[in-house]
Amino acid sequence: MKRKLSNIYFRTLFFLFVLIALTIIINLKSRTSIITLVVVFCVPYLFNYLKKEHIYVRTFFITILCLGSAYLFKYLFFLKSASSTGRLLMLEVSISHLPENFWLGVGLGKFTQNYPNWQADFFKNSVNSDVGYFLNAGDSYVIFNEFLQLFLTIGFIGFFILVLCLFHFFSRKPLIESALCEMIKYTLMIILFSSLTYYTIHINVVLLLISLFMAIWLKITKPPNIIIIKGAQTKVIKLLICLSSFATFAYNYEKYDAINKWWEIKNGLNSSEDKFNPDNNKIYAILNNDGKFLAEYGNYLYENGYPLTTAISCLEKSKGTFISNQTIEHLAYLYLEQKKFNNAIKNFEWLVNYTPSRFSYRLELIKLYIKISAANKAKKLAEFTLEMPIKIPSSEVVAIKKEISFLHQQLLTDN
Template sequence: MENKKKDVSLYSQTLTVLFILLFMGSVFIVSNRNFDLFETYRKYWTIVIGLLFIIVACTNITANKGRMNLSIDTILKGVFAAGVLESFFALAQLFKFLPSFNRYYTYTGSFDNPAIFAMLLSVSTPIAVYFAIHETVSLKRKTVWWIAALSLLVFIAFSESRTGLLAAILSSATVALSESEKLRKRLFNLHSLILLLPLAILLFYLIYRFKADSANGRILIWRIVMDMVKERPLMGFGPHGFTANYMEYQASYFLNNPQSRFLLLADNVNNPFNEFLLVLVNYGMMGLTIVFCTLVLIIKRIREFNGSCRSVITGLTIVLIIWSLFSYPFSIPFVWVITLLILTIAFKLVIQRTYKYSCPIIFVSCAVCMLLTLYRYFPEREWSMVSFRSQNEGKDIVLSDYIRLYERLSNNRRFLYNYGAELHYYGYYDESIDVLKECSSKLNDYDVQMLIGNCLQHTGDTLGAIERYCYANRMVPSRFLPQYNIMNLYIVSGDTVQAVRVANTILQKDVKIERSKAVQRIIREAGELLQTQNSQITTEITD
């Protein structure tokens, strides 16, 4: 009997430690020296160790005849600890002890985007609230938990992430309401609701006004996405549907709406900032229906769960739903880990009841997935290393590496773009065009079109280059570089009339980023061209 208890305890400790290591790795595997390489390590660490966790969990359930022993409280404290460590990481960046991973932001934590930093903290906040409410023994510990929750909210506010703040507040409120019957009675009455409704409207309005341009930019994206959905509503555009087609629709939108108020807000877009819309574009109503049914089932299972942590798991689910409405959380490794935790809790009872059948199937599936993951990992790691070394190695070595990797990574849109860019850099323009055209079937955006245009320009195809630059300009009308390149092509070809026309267009454009030195140089050169032409006309008239 004692041996059985020891085995159960060992399994529980192994699973708990493995999960915490999994989560910590998904957050803190990072390096300033080669961020992309370590981002690959972080992604594959999360997948492989996550699959290993599931395999060990299945072994645990089978060995204990349907019981899974997992210390949820310890795991939640581990997730919270990651949020606290991330806050200290950001403080070290703020005071210049550590470098930021994005030169445009003072601090980003262990990520290259402050929004992802805020995403992690919004996951940790409801956990702090949960333990603050559950702490009944020590008033000091209870106070520490509340201070921690408020501190995380302050960090989120300073990161200027509206979604992070909204997710943290709503999920924490959900935890507090679920845990406190007294609070529910106070809030869920007519007088309280009448008071809270205008406050909620004011909060949403302030969040919108805080970054109105950013919010309007997303409204533009969602509006264009609806045009895409109208064309293929049932099955969608396929796995690369959004990245291959969205910018083409954005170009068409501005072609038909040249005076749109969104002209300055449009940018190069590779994600709709809404996971549900991404599924809708790629897989249509069929895919979205499956997602919604799965989400409803998860929420139903969480409500049926009788454990004390039900409120915080509900809070974490709300965090992911809110982020899914306004961002791209499911491309972030630590979100996969939180999703794994939610699924483990939601389907724990189902798996325990059917462990004789479900555990072997899950075990074999995870083992196969792990082998496939490792098969994909090695070429991606090598590509990251080749990309990093390409600055110091000769073109023959770099291109031979890319040719070899192409066999394994030809379905990776980022690899194809990088391969095309390297070919362009080394002067293989025809080959670069071929690779970039292949890339455009998976990723067709402003950068791809500008690179193809530049290749065509170098091969002497002036009309083809102008066509590509015009296409890129329609994709992102606020950019100056496409028209600048067109102006220079007309100058080189001797078509002064067209060059002057484009120069006038450049001078009449609204400037999105006033301080951009590149934009200032382009405007100055366009002005000098017009001044030169006016001087020549004046001289001719005088003569």
């Protein structure tokens, strides 16, 4: 009787959980979550059912499944068509750079530096790029496909080794068959599957969950007969893991502490003046190779009245490891304030190519071309901008187009 009641409670709670999850997913229109739910709750049961059926029944259901998958793909694509088009752009740009980074990749931590430049070059070199791409190009260094991004980062050799490790991991046999083993295996496979359309592995909580489940899985399973490690070898491996973990913690703790202190400073929680001085700054000494920190620090120095050259130096250095729309925008306006027009033009040209639907950058670039007497470039850019489609109509865009139109008329009059 108690077992029946507990089963009823469990099923009720499980039903409520699924209902709440579905409500959240429908409201958020999360396409990855919808695909994951279909894969988890529909596909396994369908294949278990088809195992018992005749070949004709299997063929019929598989045909229906393929047609249903095609319809679902079309529905999910147009559910957020702008976002889908933006993701297609990122995939196309990334795939176009596969050949040059095929074997070794761009290197760990280098993708965030390379992708923005790739996207800017894509629009710079594409005279007649797709309007959808043009309007939906955004500021991102995550391409919503972890496998492709990982391949571009570590190359074919590193990716092949990773695939072998995953194959070995999932080939391990459970010591005791249990629901826990199946749950861990399916959860890890779902996380990997969702990585095809989302930046799952970039989320710290998910990484923690993967680490926990992998540790449990290694404990409750045994390796395949191909690779068996015993006795002293196991102890050596455990010792190496412990030593490398300790060394990693010791190496990164100072950086972790510096990041926390920097967070306090930039949010006004720590106003000790000696920590602001860029000439005697312990935080800067520790984080001077961190691109995100350098970008924030350069902007912080400018806002707190330090010399423009110091702020620009930090922002320029940050481009070595991290590039974002905001960083280049800050640089462009700082060079403009310094009256270094050629440097400002270089950065505004990059911004126009990186996010081509932004009217404000185009207006600034037209003004700069006029300042350096590059009338032909200014006129050409003004004509193109006035014919541009508008992504989101607003009074600001109308005002910018009106100003560009006025400048264009002036250029025509002067000529």
